[in-house]
Amino acid sequence: QVQLVESGGGLVQAGGSLRLSCAASGSVFGIISMGWGRQAPGNQRDLVATITKSNTAAYADSVKGRFTISRDNAKNTVYLQMDSLKPEDTAVYYCNVLGSYGSQYWGQGTQVTVSS
Numbered sequence: 470q471v472q473l474v475e476s477g478g479g480l481v482q483a484g485g486s487l488r489l490s491c492a493a494s495g496s497v498f499g500i501i502s503m504g505w506g507r508q509a510p511g512n513q514r515d516l517v518a519t520i521t522k523s524n525t526a527a528y529a530d531s532v533k534g535r536f537t538i539s540r541d542n543a544k545n546t547v548y549l550q551m552d553s554l555k556p557e558d559t560a561v562y563y564c565n566v567l568g569s570y571g572s573q574y575w576g577q578g579t580q581v582t583v584s585s
Contacts (some may be wrong), residue, residue, distance in 0.1 A: 473575070474491065474492050475563075477489040479582070483584065491564030491576055503567075504516055520539065526539075537552075554583045564576035
């Protein structure tokens with residue numbers, strides 16, 4: 470089992486920035502990739518950024534060029550730097566971990582609200 474603790478959400482004006490953090494604990498030796506997903510009311514949860522242990526990052530088109538994902542393998546922590554935020558980025562953001570044998574874990578979520 471992997472436990473995830475997120476922090477860093479909040480309220481920001483359009484054009485502003487926020488940084489999310491997620492620390493993993495437990496069975497972290499099997500983690501293949503870490504990432505962030507988001508879910509707005511009435512929408513499904515979608516991954517917006519992922520990063521492998523070798524620091525290969527991937528982004529959804531909607532956030533490419535504005536969000537930057539990074540990770541600290543020594544601390545088992547993943548970060549999401551969100552710049553040039555838009556009202557449509559408003560959602561609950563969830564930390565995601567993909568482990569060995571197809572296991573997947575989600576954090577409890579942190580609210581990000583972008584006002585226009």
